Amino acid sequence: MQPQVVAGRYELVRSVGAGGMGQVFEGFDRNLKRRIALKLTSANLDAGPEWTKRFYREAELMAGVSHPGMPTIHDAGIHPGHPDRPFLVMEFVEGRTWEQLLAHRGPLPIGVVASLGAQAAAVLAATHRHRVYHRDLKPANLMMCDNGTVKVLDFGLAVALDGDFTRYSNTGQTLGTPAFMAPEQIEGDEIVPQTDLYALGLVLHELLTGRRVMTGSNPYVVWRDQVHTPAPDIRLDRGDTPLEMASLIMSMVEKMPSHRPEDAATVHNVLLRHATQIAVLPEVGDRHSPVHMYARAVSAPAASRTAPTMVADAQSTFAPSVSAPETTKSFSRGEIRAAMRSAREFADQSRYQQAIQELSHVLEAAQLALGSRDVDVFDARIELADLRFESGNYPVAAGLFLGLVDDLTAERGPYDEQAMYCRRQLAGCKVHLGQVRDALAELGRLHGQMLARYGADDKRVIDIGAQITHIRAT
Template sequence: MQPQVVDGRYEVLGKIGSGGMGQVHEGFDQHLKRRIAVKFTNPSLDDDPDWTKRFIREAELMASISHPGMPVIHDAGIVRGQPDRPYLVMEFVDGITLDTLLERHGPLPIGVVATLGAQAAAVLAATHRNRIYHRDLKPSNLMLCADGTVKVLDFGLAVAPDADMTRYTNTGHTLGTPAFMAPEQVEGRTVVPQTDLYSLGLVLHELLTGDRVMTGSSAFAVWQNQVHQTPPDIQRERPDMAVEIACLIMGMLAKSPAQRPEDAATVHTVLMRHATGLTELPEINDTRSPAQMYAQAVGAAISSRTAPTIAAPTHKLHRPAESNGARTIDFSRGDLQRAMRNARDLADDSRYQPAIHELKTVVDIAVPLQGSRDADVVEARMRLADLRFESADYSGAGDLYRALIDDLTAERGPYDDQVMYCQRQLATCHVHTGDNRAALTRLKRLHSQMAVRYGENDKRVIELAMQINTIKAH
């Protein structure tokens, strides 16, 4: 029997796995002569257009982030037929899932689990930076490769910030795996970064003890336990464990997201203090891997920031010495959110200058601590640019939009919604400062990008064309 060939290029071979919404097959790219993985939606979802949209969205989400702990996306498309079936072509990951690793060896050494967990946390830090939340993290979605690297698989249930793409929940479709769902996910509340940290905590607990944390006679019973049952104390199960890592894991399993670690970077930092090599695992047999060599070089070049606390860490910022000596200021993401709310309230009362001053002060603190491309920092920078725009400071607003365009384009590409928003705002700033030529150049390029992204007949594309014609008329 001849193998199926998709799009005249991709040979589809044997099935190698399945997820919440798709089946994954080994494949071969006839053009580039390489091994690949091809993912199709499950046949049971053929008649549900929302799941097709979600499947295509998975390709967009994964392609928008470049990280060595995520499979590379090569292509996506639709196999025409009755019915049509979307497909995703990605890097073939050769390794062993962590649930299989646990079956082979039983409870794993603490240093090994810390190393595995730190790698997973690093991937979550990358996705959370763009407000993409996995929502289905579990041992079978974590793959250990022969060179010791961990890949996070199956972002099919991920949530992105786009308003029209955040939920595709239909009656009868449960988004997530009951044994690894956070309480807020079970109850249908807002998914946050700590939702993934709860799932990762369950994974770490299971790898260390060999036992599933939350069980039950039915999915409903497991959901109830996730919401109400206190997980077993990990240190009683593993008395050889350091108090710090035990506190971290139990903090990750707190029922309230607010009581869990602040972010994946905090989890990574604590786990790295207890991480050891993986060479004691027989599955790690590529000890001279170029990937390891590269990681060692990166580690030597960049020192990681340590987390001062576990459950609710804050960052210490040392400002230059003032008249009464240098002072230390506590800072957290909550401060950033409060500053944005306060600035908005002040702006609503037309008090733009104090609003801009307060938000700029906090942004200047947040950027060196959390990075200029962190999702919360980007939102604050965007809000600051908008406030300058609303206050008619078009030159200042233009500088901020330009910096955002540079940062976000480098990470997300020119077709990102926030990038295109900043492009349009910057062009409008050009108009207000009398530089119509620069505005038209930027808007024409943006019109071409939006037409590709949304289609020529999209309302936003038509409105932009009208704006271009208006500027030309003047």
């Protein structure tokens, strides 16, 4: 029997599972002579264009976030037939899902759970930076590879926020796995980073105790308990769990998102303090993996690379550097949002100097703590650039918007909503600076890109066209 071949090159070897929207196969790329994973939409989804749209959205989301803890996207397309079926080609990931680990071993060692959880949190930190939320984290969607590294799988139900802060998937749709759904997800409220942290907390709880936290005779019972019933204290079943780690996990499964950890980085940092070598598990077959060599080189402390002859007096060498990390640790994302609200209130009263001073001070601390490309830092940077623009300081505003365009495009690609917004604002600065020709050229390029991607009826395309017309008329 001849094997099924997709797109003339991807030979399907065997079915390895099913995701939210289709079947996943192990395959072989005849052109590049390598194993691949190929996801093919279910034939019965052809009547629903939203499913096809969401399938392609998964490809975009995964391809747009580069992280070793996510499968690499190789290709996407349409497999002709009756009906036509979209397909997605990915890196083939070999290992065991956390569900399989639990079924085989039961409760896992505390240090191993901390290591697995820290890796998963690092992946979430990467996706959340792009405002991409998985929304279906569960043991079956988390895999431990043979070298001990973790891969987060199946972003088919992921939520991404666009420029208008609307969710990609329809409001009110109850999509996900009941046993790992956060209360706000069940009730159709806003999906936030803490939605994924809730699911990860339930997964970690299960890895430590060997028992599912939320169970019931039907999905409605589970949903009710997710909303109203607190998770059992993990130390009742695993009294040897370090207090800090137990407190973290219990905070992750709080019902109110505001009561959960601030972000995935916070979860990662705490778990990392309790992580041990994952190679204690027999399932880790490659104990001398080059991946570990690479990771050790990246994470090696500076002290280990300092020649003894270069070390000065301990007090004078280390005293100045002790205070900086403390400032970083005490910084809260809430300070960014509070500073933005306060700055906007000042701006509404035309008190731009106070607005800019307050936001600049907090933004400086935020960039030190979180980096210049953090999602909340990007928001604050845009707000500061807008304030400079509104106050009439177009040269400074132009420089800020130019830096934002470069960073946003490098981080998220040219079609990111905020990147496109900053390009429009940069053009506006150039008009005020008398650089009308440059402004029209920039807007013309943006209009062409948007037109090709979204079509002439898209509101953003229409708005840019109107902006070009207005500039030409003035």
